[in-house]
Amino acid sequence: MTQQGIFNHLIEQLMALPGVGRKSAQRFAFFILKMEPEAAKNIGRAIIDVKDRLAFCKICNNITEHEICNICTSPKRDTQKVVVIEEPSTLHIIERTGEYKGLYHILLGALAPLPGAKTCAPSIENLIERLEKGGIKEVIIATNPTIEGEATAIYLTRLIQPLGITVSRIAFGIPVGIDIEYADEVSLVKSLQGRREIDPL
Ligand SMILES: [Zn+2]
Structure with missing residues (x-):
């Protein structure tokens, strides 16, 4: 991916969030670019953690680490x-x-x-x-x-x-x-x- 491509890719991904249009996505992308590397990576890790470890309860849709919530x-x-x-x-x-x-x-x-x-x-x-x-x-x-x-x-x-x-x-x-x-x-x-x-x- 080209330099511009990498940056645009982040903008496109951020636009998947509700209420985030291209303007806001660009603003977030620039902000992320300026952040301390560790802080920015923490956001990425937190997203991965949520998707790897949490899901909606198969019965009631509560957030759970298991198939069925407690x-x-x-x-x-x-x-x-x-x-x-x-x-x-x-x-x-x-x-x-x-x-x-x-x-x-x-x-x-x-x-x-x-x-x-x-x-x-x-x-x-x-x-x-x-x-x-x-x-x-x-x-x-x-x-x-x-x-x-x-x-x-x-x-x-x-x-x-x-x-x-x-x-x-x-x-x-x-x-x-x-x-x-x-x-x-x-x-x-x-x-x-x-x-x-x-x-x-
Ligand atoms: Zn449940």
Whole structure:
């Protein structure tokens, strides 16, 4: 590869990241070029480590070093309840509250209201398959209170209620439009406790 080719290759790779266009990618590439060699190499190693060692749990999409995550394999969890969330980061926030002992299902996104946008359809399929196996009595939908999160909640309710499973939505002490990630633990505990069963659609 030529000198210019090497540099362009880095720009192209950085553009694979969400929200990074050519301008930002060029800026990052120049920054990396100017960095201390060890610091720049650490970024590369961290990316390789994540891809070599971590994956999404085959059952719930939680981040795990094994095929199945330690929440799905724990004998201490209430296997009749599943909280549905958009991102793994929300799981950590709910776990920190120590109030919830059930299982999770992480969608890795939300339904996009605009055609062509990224959807979480495969993870919804996995959830339905999981519910059809039986044993789960309640699904608590904790998608974000955004347009996408609400659309996903309605869509899931329509799919899940016919299976004879209770569907509830967390109560929002969380301000509308704010991601669950930014909610404090107290409001999150209240949201879970104050969840309401969704009337059959
Ligand atoms: Zn899992």
